[in-house]
Amino acid sequence: MYFTDRGIEELITRRGDDDVTLAWLAEQLQAFVDTYPEFETPIERFATWLARLDDPED
Numbered sequence: 001m002y003f004t005d006r007g008i009e010e011l012i013t014r015r016g017d018d019d020v021t022l023a024w025l026a027e028q029l030q031a032f033v034d035t036y037p038e039f040e041t042p043i044e045r046f047a048t049w050l051a052r053l054d055d056p057e058d
Contacts, residue, residue, distance in 0.1 A: 022050075026047070029043050029046075029047060
């Protein structure tokens with residue numbers, strides 16, 4: 001198990017029944033990067049990955 005799996009499991013446990021929009025998620029990611037700017041690159045990559053999930057060229 002990767003260390004990040006613990007955080008993902010906690011997210012599922014605490015928020016698994018919540019309905020959220022992608023706009024809400026984007027706002028949370030922006031707030032996270034504002035608080036922790038050293039994570040700008042991985043958050044940018046994650047957001048881009050999410051945005052292109054259905055893109056056949058990626």
